[in-house]
Structure formats: C-alpha cells, structure tokens
Amino acid sequence: MKTLDELYVAIEQLHMEGGWHRPQPSLWPEPKANFLPAQWRYSDVKPILEAAGHLVDHHLAERRNLTLTNPMPGNWYSTVRTLVAAYQSIKPGENALSHRHTPNALRIILEGHGTYTVVNGTRVEMRPGDVLLTPSWHWHSHEAIGPDECFWVDVLDVPLVHLLEPMFFERHPDRLEAVQANVASSPLALRWEDSLRRLDAQTMAPEHGAAEFEIELGAPAMKTIAIHVQRMGAGFQSRVHQSTANAVLTVLEGSGTSRIGEREFQWSKGDVIAVPCWQTCQHHAHEKTHMVRVSDEPVMRAFDFLRQR
Ligand SMILES: [Fe+2]
Secondary structure: OOOHHHHHHHHHHOOOOOHHHOOOOOOOOOOOOOOOOEEEOHHHHHHHHHHHHHHOOHHHHOOOEEEOOOOOOOOOOOOOOOOEEEEEEEOOOOEEEEEEEOOOEEEEEEEOOOEEEEEOOEEEEEOOOOEEEEOOOOOEEEEEOOOOOEEEEEEEOHHHHHHHOOOOEEEOOOOOOOOOEEOOOEOOEEOHHHHHHHHHOOOOOOOOOOOOEEEEEOOOOOOOOEEEEEEEOOOOEOOOEOEOOOEEEEEEEOEEEEEEOOEEEEEEOOOEEEEOOOOOEEEEEOOOEEEEEEEOHHHHHHOOOOOEO
C-alpha cells in the first residue's frame, strides 16, 4: 500500500472505517433533534375509533388500537425514540385475548366504566383517570362487561426493545387467562382518586417548574418507564424546561397550549403530545389541567444520561 487511495480500499474491504475519515461525526455537543414534537387530538381520533368499532371485527383486530406514529421522516412506528403510544377502545361484550411480551406497557383510562383487565390472574377494574401497569412478561387481557365503550391510551417501551432486540411475545394457551382473584386495589392499578389525594397534599411546586404540582406514580412505575401526574391551575404558565428523557403527555382534564421546540399545540382532554429528547417545553394552562407524563426517565437515570434544565 503506497497511496491513501489504496489504504482506504484496504480498510473498506475489511468493513472498517477510519475514525479520521467518517462521513458524519459520531459524537456531537448536545442531543440532535430527531423525533418531532407532535400532537394527536382525541376529538379527531374518537370518531375513527368508533367507526373502527363498526368496521373492524374485534376478533380480527384482537386489539382495536391506533398507533401514534411520529411524523419524523423514515419512522414507521414509534411515538418518540423509546416509547410508542396508541389509542385503544373496547366495546361492551368484547374482550382482548391474553398475551405477554418483554416490553413494559401501561394504560391511561380516558372514558368508560365496566372494563376489567386481568394481569397474571388478578382481575381489576379500569376506571377513568386510572393508570394500569403491565410490566414485562406479565399476562394481560381486557374485557368490557359494563354498559360503556371504554377508551384509553396505551404507552409501551416497544421501540426500546426493538433497539436492544430482546423481543419475546407469547399468546396465552387458554386464549383468556383464568381469573384467580378479583380485587378492588392492586399495586398495578394506580387509582385516580389516590393521585388526586396526593396532588391535593402537595404544597411545593416541583423544582424543574414543568408543572404547578406533580407526583410520581411508583418510583419508578416500571423499570424503563416513569409516570408523573401533573396539575396546573387556570392561567398557570410553566418554566421553559428541557430533559433528555423522551416523553409522551396525555391530557386527562383541562385545556391549554404548549410550545415544544418550534411547534405550538392547543390541547384539551384526551389529547396526546410527543415531547422528544431535549426539546424545550413550556405549558400554559387555560383551565385547571391534569396531564400524565410518561417518560423513559428510569433508563436515562440508570445510565447517567438524565439531564434536565
Ligand atoms: Fe400487550
């Protein structure tokens, strides 16, 4: 090898790249904007879910859900880098068969009474404002036995599992897992009335100023996912804040506007907003608001990657 060209040919033939010769840097001074700030309005989604209830047979769909795909070019699935959110509905008399998977999942209930979830044999009701957890490899199914169609937002860490690759998924051999216990409360059912009680007891605003009051459900709720419930009074304006944690916000109550990165969103009950890593975020509540912030904070924290300001 006498010339640089010959050197590069030899390097390329062995599937290597000279660190001094990369077409793009592999390190940069702060997180790049990849996933886009985005919003899905419940008022747009609910009629589509209702139409899907007539047009898409539940047994065909198994779970009647609509995945919220971030509009970042090239993305086919994820809502933010590590999380996927979906709206889901179930009609009276329907059930979603039991299965388990390595991804962690949670449900934030928007509307409807009389729907139950069975997690590892324990059956518990899913009520509006509740957050139901199905940690990795827990069997879970849902059934609507009451009079209402039930609507909720699912958030899962499937994109993180895609990235790391340990995906396993299994359907229950009995299709529906047998109920071993009916319970009113469970560590996996984080009740709305408990969240309200804890928020009422808050006297200090959180240090980061992202909301007027905030509580964390579990510490963290699951190994890869943190859940915070945020409260803002009418007229409250948050600080401009920024976190490396990727987050998905679900509006449980209220209305307002948020500026995330360069985008501004007007939101109301049931809307979902994607807040990707390191995007600036500022909320302005027009009415008394409750939001659920689901994030990959435990992952960022575990690897010392969590930075907030
Ligand atoms: Fe599932």
